[in-house]
Amino acid sequence: MPATKQTDQVCCPSVIDAPLSEAEAADLARVLGALADPVRLRLLSLVAAQEEICSCELEAPLAKSQPTVSHHTKVLAAAGLLVGEKRGRWMWWRVDPARLAAVRTALGG
Amino acid sequence: MPATKQTDQVCCPSVIDAPLSEAEAADLARVLGALADPVRLRLLSLVAAQEEICSCELEAPLAKSQPTVSHHTKVLAAAGLLVGEKRGRWMWWRVDPARLAAVRTALGG
């Protein structure tokens, strides 16, 4: 058996460092699951391309129905990747860059 | 409408740069889907903790049946995250660090 190579890291457990605990793996899998959908990835990139964007401007470029868009924004927001603010009748969405950076770090960044 | 902020990048389309095409989003979603499972994340971290590891050594720490482990290694290999080599009766797995780095880049690295 080859020798074990393992690095200790206090913050932000990474996949390529110490073996993940079940809880850490479940948390990371939840965020990655939110990202693992082509519609949500395009949605995220559309939001990131602007400072802010409202839900009503997502249906057309994504070619999805209003309930479907609402579903995807909800999933991304639950994962902490999108932050929403309701102003008047409109829901405005922003990307949380720190959250995305945390995912990269967990992937061995 | 706030102004558009957009950066051009030749290589490795990133979620936070130009809006992803449907094809780019589908590709990225496929790899992220491979990562979006707690068992596969722990499997990956187990492989990464060693230079190499054989399938038979994964069942116990993952507490999954042999067919299930085989299924997960296949998914990770199909995503390019794991590279397998059969030597004798054993299947040896390694992590492809470049592939993982590509995912980080696609996530705005």
Added chain:
DNA sequence: CGTATAGATCGATATCTGTCAATGTACGAG
């Protein structure tokens, strides 16, 4: 007030996915 609009939620449906028992395949030991 009533009406129109943005969005969330519900219900139904089709598809995908994780899991394991059973079975198949390939390889080494004797």
Added chain:
DNA sequence: CTCGTACATTGACAGATATCGATCTATACG
């Protein structure tokens, strides 16, 4: 060649998920 082991594949099943039409909620405007 025969037997046991390591792994892959198949089939079945339960649970999750993406999607949309219909409906509900909240807000703005007369």
